Amino acid sequence: MTTARYRPTWDLALDPLVSCKLCLGEFPLEQMTTITQCQCVFCTLCLKQYVELLIKEGLETAISCPDSACPERGHLLENEIECMVASEVMQRHKKLQFERVSSPGLSEVSSLNQNVCPIAPKSKSS
Numbered sequence: 001m002t003t004a005r006y007r008p009t010w011d012l013a014l015d016p017l018v019s020c021k022l023c024l025g026e027f028p029l030e031q032m033t034t035i036t037q038c039q040c041v042f043c044t045l046c047l048k049q050y051v052e053l054l055i056k057e058g059l060e061t062a063i064s065c066p067d068s069a070c071p072e073r074g075h076l077l078e079n080e081i082e083c084m085v086a087s088e089v090m091q092r093h094k095k096l097q098f099e100r101v102s103s104p105g106l107s108e109v110s111s112l113n114q115n116v117c118p119i120a121p122k123s124k125s126s
Helices: 044-057 078-084 087-102 106-114
Strands: 017-019 026-028 032-034 041-043
Touching (some): 041 044, 044 087, 078 087
């Protein structure tokens, strides 16, 4: 007959829990993601949902750290985003980046339209 051996609680090595700044939950380090530029740490699930929301809504092309008090004002690197989201979401992100870079803003378009045709409209002569 085998009996369980008594182990004092100080022998149990518990993984330290890290707090997520978004959901305020506490998770083991393996379930957390660190943003390279600023070293801010969030649970992987929250950060993934944050990134997907910004991409799906087309709100940002440079995805910044979700911590409004981030001292570094870090941004997620493209490879960090790619590891976090599905391929179709990443394709949308790249498309949004391309569109923002290659097409001018609306205010620039309206000023361009005013100067497109250098020929003055013909006046009616009677």
